[in-house]
Amino acid sequence: MVTPAMVLLIAFVAIPFVLAFWLSLHNVRLDSARPSTWMGLEQYRRILIDPLERGDFYRSLLNNFMFAIFVVPVQTGLALALALLLNRPLRGMAIFRTFFFMPVVFPMALVAVVWTLIYSRSAQGMLNGVINAISFGHLGPYDWLGNPHLALLSIAIMSVWAGVGFQMVIILAGLQGIPTSLYEAAAIDKANKWQQFLNVTIPGLRNTLVFVIMITTIFSLRLFDQVYIMTQGGPNNATSTVMYQAVTSAFQESNIGKGSAMTVVFVTIIVIVTLIQRRVLRQETEIS
Amino acid sequence: MSDIAARDAAAYAGAISALTHDPDVRAPRIGPGPARKAFSYFVLILVSVIFFAPIAYMIIGSLKPSSEVLSGLGGFIPKDLSFANYRGVFARFNSDATGYFGNFYVTSLIVSSVIVIGGLMVNSIAGYALARLQWRGRNFVMTTIVLLIILPFEAIAVPLFYMLNNYRNTYYVQFIPFIANALSIYLFYTFFIGIPKQIQEAARIDGAGPWRTFFSIIAPMSKPVFASVTILTFLAAWSSFLFPVMVIDQPKYRPLPLAIAVFQGQPPTDWGQIFAFGVMLVTPVLIVFLLFQRWFVQSVASSGLKG
Numbered sequence A: 001m002v003t004p005a006m007v008l009l010i011a012f013v014a015i016p017f018v019l020a021f022w023l024s025l026h027n028v029r030l031d032s033a034r035p036s037t038w039m040g041l042e043q044y045r046r047i048l049i050d051p052l053e054r055g056d057f058y059r060s061l062l063n064n065f066m067f068a069i070f071v072v073p074v075q076t077g078l079a080l081a082l083a084l085l086l087n088r089p090l091r092g093m094a095i096f097r098t099f100f101f102m103p104v105v106f107p108m109a110l111v112a113v114v115w116t117l118i119y120s121r122s123a124q125g126m127l128n129g130v131i132n133a134i135s136f137g138h139l140g141p142y143d144w145l146g147n148p149h150l151a152l153l154s155i156a157i158m159s160v161w162a163g164v165g166f167q168m169v170i171i172l173a174g175l176q177g178i179p180t181s182l183y184e185a186a187a188i189d190k191a192n193k194w195q196q197f198l199n200v201t202i203p204g205l206r207n208t209l210v211f212v213i214m215i216t217t218i219f220s221l222r223l224f225d226q227v228y229i230m231t232q233g234g235p236n237n238a239t240s241t242v243m244y245q246a247v248t249s250a251f252q253e254s255n256i257g258k259g260s261a262m263t264v265v266f267v268t269i270i271v272i273v274t275l276i277q278r279r280v281l282r283q284e285t286e287i288s
Numbered sequence B: 001m002s003d004i005a006a007r008d009a010a011a012y013a014g015a016i017s018a019l020t021h022d023p024d025v026r027a028p029r030i031g032p033g034p035a036r037k038a039f040s041y042f043v044l045i046l047v048s049v050i051f052f053a054p055i056a057y058m059i060i061g062s063l064k065p066s067s068e069v070l071s072g073l074g075g076f077i078p079k080d081l082s083f084a085n086y087r088g089v090f091a092r093f094n095s096d097a098t099g100y101f102g103n104f105y106v107t108s109l110i111v112s113s114v115i116v117i118g119g120l121m122v123n124s125i126a127g128y129a130l131a132r133l134q135w136r137g138r139n140f141v142m143t144t145i146v147l148l149i150i151l152p153f154e155a156i157a158v159p160l161f162y163m164l165n166n167y168r169n170t171y172y173v174q175f176i177p178f179i180a181n182a183l184s185i186y187l188f189y190t191f192f193i194g195i196p197k198q199i200q201e202a203a204r205i206d207g208a209g210p211w212r213t214f215f216s217i218i219a220p221m222s223k224p225v226f227a228s229v230t231i232l233t234f235l236a237a238w239s240s241f242l243f244p245v246m247v248i249d250q251p252k253y254r255p256l257p258l259a260i261a262v263f264q265g266q267p268p269t270d271w272g273q274i275f276a277f278g279v280m281l282v283t284p285v286l287i288v289f290l291l292f293q294r295w296f297v298q299s300v301a302s303s304g305l306k307g
Helices: A003-024 A042-048 A054-086 A093-105 A108-118 A126-134 A151-176 A180-188 A193-204 A206-222 A225-230 A242-252 A256-287 B002-019 B034-062 B084-092 B101-132 B138-149 B154-163 B172-178 B182-193 B197-205 B210-221 B223-239 B242-247 B256-265 B271-291 B293-304
Strands: none
Touching: A003 A256, A003 B101, A003 B138, A003 B154, A003 B172, A003 B182, A042 A054, A042 A256, A054 A093, A054 A151, A054 A206, A054 A242, A054 B034, A093 A151, A093 B034, A093 B271, A093 B293, A108 A126, A108 A151, A108 A225, A108 B034, A108 B256, A108 B271, A151 A193, A151 A206, A151 A225, A151 B293, A180 A193, A193 A206, A206 A242, A206 A256, A225 A242, A225 B256, A242 A256, A242 B154, A242 B242, A256 B154, B034 B271, B084 B271, B101 B138, B101 B172, B101 B182, B101 B210, B101 B223, B101 B256, B138 B182, B154 B242, B172 B223, B172 B242, B182 B223, B197 B210, B210 B223, B223 B256, B223 B271, B223 B293, B242 B256, B256 B271, B271 B293
C-alpha cells in the first residue's frame, strides 16, 4: 500500500536530493552537448572562496539573513499580538480572523504583482499617496523597490502582510491549548495580566513559538517568488537571494553545477536551523 | 527518530480534539470592561483596514479605467466602474503567441486537481500502511518521511529541473513530482493512529483485507484529515510558481501565477487588466476559503501543531 507513494518520493525527492550533490561536483551545462566533467569542489570554491566570483553569493546569503532578521521577529511578534487580541472573549472575532488570514490564500505571485504597483515610485503610487496624506505632504515620494536601501525592506514588509495570518492561526491554536485552570490559579495568586502573560501564556506557547520561529526562518531562506517578480535581484544585488542565484545560475546561465552547489549550501543551512530547533525543544523537555 | 514521531502524533491528536470545538467559543470568563473592549475593537478594525487595503485596491482597480488605477489614494475611489478590464484580459490573450486566457485557467485546474486527487489516494494509503500494518522497514520509512517534511521544494528544484528538462512544456511535468507528499502522508498517519485499533480488528475478524478495511471503514470516518490535506495541497498547487518558471515557456502550458507574472513584465503595462487577471486568478481559492473557512484555519493549525 505504501509502494506508490514511495516510488514517487524516491523518484522525485530522494533522487534529486542526492543528484544535487553529484551535480555540484561536475561541470554540467544544459547549453552544451559535451558530456559533464568531474570538477571536484571547484564550484564550491568559486561561490564561496574565489574573490572574483564569491561576491554575488555572499551578498545573497547576507540578504537572506537580513530578511530573516526583520521578518522572523516582526512576523512572530505581530502574529502573537493578533492571536492574543483574537483570543479575547469578544463578539465578532471570527470576522477579524477572516481578514487577517485572507492574504494567506493569495498566491505569492499575485501578491508580488499587486504590491509592485502599491510600491510604485511615482507620487501617484498607493503607498506614496498614503504617506503623503498622513504626513500632510512632507514625506515622499520614495522609490520603494528601486532604492537599494529600501528594496529588501519593502519586500520584507509585503511578506509579513502575506504570511502573518498563517503564524497567527498556529499561535491561536496554541493559546486554546493552554488550560484555563492555569489562568485561574494565577489569578488566585494575585498575578496581574502582565505576570499571567509572562508566566502562563509564554511558557504554554513555548513549543508553538519555537516551531513558528523555525518555519519563518526556513521561509526566509526560501525567498524567491517575490524577488523574481518585483526586482529580479536588483538594484545592484540588493534583493538577490540564495534561491534566486541558484535558479538564475541553473536556468538562465544553464550552469547546473553551480546552481546545485548553491542548493547544497542551502540544504546545509536548513539542516542547521532544524537541528537548533530540535535542541531547543529537547532542553525544554529536560526542564519539565 | 520514532520517539519524535510519536510525540508529534500525540500533540496532533490532542490538537484535533481541541479544534473540534469552535475556537471562538471560550469558557465563560469575566469579560474586559467597556473602555478596554472599545480599545480592542478599535485596534482590530484598524489592523483589518490595513490588511484589507491591498485586496480592496486590487478589486477596485480591476473595475476602473487603467489610467485611474495609479492615482495615489484616488486608487481606492470607486468611479467609472465597469468590467472592461475583464473583457480586455480575454481580448489580450487571444492568440497562439500570447496564449489564451482559458489555457492558463485549464492548466491550473488540471495540475491542481491531479495533485489534490492523486495525492489524496497515494498519501492516504501510505499513511494507513505506516499507521496500521506491520511490515519490514516500516520504521525506516517513517523516519525518512519525518525528515522529508522539513526539506523544502527549493532544495530539489535545480536537480529536478535538470532531470525533467526533456519533459518541459507539458501538463504532467507540473504535477507528477508533487503527488506524493511527505507532510500529507504524515498528517494521514497521525490521524489514522488516533483511530481505535478495535475497529480495524473487528473488520479483520469479519474477513476484510487491508484494502477493504481502509476503503470501507477507515476512509469514511476520516473526513477531517482528507479535508485538511485537500485544502493544504490545493493552496500550494494553485500558487505553484518556482517550478513552472523553470520548465514552462510555452503559453499553452502556463499556469495562472506564472501567466500573471509574464503579463506584468510585458509592455505596455495595463494595470487595470493586470488586476482583473489577479481577481480571476484568486477567485477560486477565495470562494473555497470563504465556504470552508473553519476547515482552512484548522488545517493550517494542524499542519503547524507538530513542533
